[in-house]
Amino acid sequence: MLEAVGLSKRYGEHLALAGLDLKVEPGEVFCLLGANGAGKTTTLNLFLGFIEPTAGEARVGGLEVRANAAEVRRRVAYVPEQVMLYPRLTGRENLAYFSALAGQPNLPRETLGEWLTRAGLAPEAMDRPVGTYSKGMRQKVGIAIALAKGAQALLLDEPTSGLDPLASNELSDLLRALSGQGMTVMMATHDLFRAKESGTRVGIMKAGSLVETRPTRELGHAELEQLYLRHMRG
Numbered sequence: 615m616l617e618a619v620g621l622s623k624r625y626g627e628h629l630a631l632a633g634l635d636l637k638v639e640p641g642e643v644f645c646l647l648g649a650n651g652a653g654k655t656t657t658l659n660l661f662l663g664f665i666e667p668t669a670g671e672a673r674v675g676g677l678e679v680r681a682n683a684a685e686v687r688r689r690v691a692y693v694p695e696q697v698m699l700y701p702r703l704t705g706r707e708n709l710a711y712f713s714a715l716a717g718q719p720n721l722p723r724e725t726l727g728e729w730l731t732r733a734g735l736a737p738e739a740m741d742r743p744v745g746t747y748s749k750g751m752r753q754k755v756g757i758a759i760a761l762a763k764g765a766q767a768l769l770l771d772e773p774t775s776g777l778d779p780l781a782s783n784e785l786s787d788l789l790r791a792l793s794g795q796g797m798t799v800m801m802a803t804h805d806l807f808r809a810k811e812s813g814t815r816v817g818i819m820k821a822g823s824l825v826e827t828r829p830t831r832e833l834g835h836a837e838l839e840q841l842y843l844r845h846m847r848g
């Protein structure tokens with residue numbers, strides 16, 4: 615579903631991403647780990663078509679991202695660390711608005727509620743202004759927007775930063791549930807615990823290179839931390 619082939623990004627003299635080769639299959643939750651500046655966000659941005667590669671290709675469902683921008687935008691949804699919504703509109707109204715922008719005007723109220731429910735938003739919150747929402751609730755609306763537009767892949771940057779443990783746990787469960795329904799998830803995170811909980815595979819990045827990928831089922835929490843630290847120190 616997501617494929618990088620020799621994918622590179624250079625900023626002046628600085629190689630932010632150095633020839634990434636990676637395949638993420640449908641239904642995987644792939645967690646990109648690595649120190650600040652390792653190239654995680656650069657990787658997400660290349661899959662989203664926000665920036666152009668210096669060399670190589672990013673592909674979504676076999677389509678090269680830059681050459682198929684419109685189709686790729688339909689298939690991929692981005693959930694940033696801070697989901698930008700209209701604070702005076704309710705969760706349901708935000709979803710209606712963004713769905714209309716994405717080509718689905720006039721979705722029935724119940725349908726909007728179903729998408730929000732699938733994203734884990736409590737029914738009593740749906741008709742409150744988003745300005746009253748927690749970060750985790752805004753994230754759920756962001757995920758509902760992605761689900762409503764039929765995205766096949768969800769890209770998240772630091773989704774658990776600033777979430778309390780309960781909200782982080784809910785997000786992990788939600789991502790696992792969505793992946794069980796075939797959604798492909800790629801997320802950049804510093805949260806090793808949640809990467810182990812919600813990820814099917816982790817990839818450790820260092821200075822623009824992917825230095826290790828491992829299925830999470832092979833690793834305990836402590837082992838993942840040891841592996842990560844070994845790469846960061848080595």
Ligand SMILES: Nc1ncnc2c1ncn2[C@@H]1O[C@H](COP(=O)(O)OP(=O)(O)OP(=O)(O)O)[C@@H](O)[C@H]1O
Nearest residue numbers: 625628630648649650651652653654655656657802
């Ligand atoms: N627009 C830019 N211009 C110049 N350098 C950039 C630009 N964007 C990113 N970089 C550099 O590229 C490298 C990779 O950055 P990136 O944001 O991908 O790292 P990251 O792994 O996501 O880090 P963090 O954990 O801090 O989010 C860093 O050294 C960064 O300074």
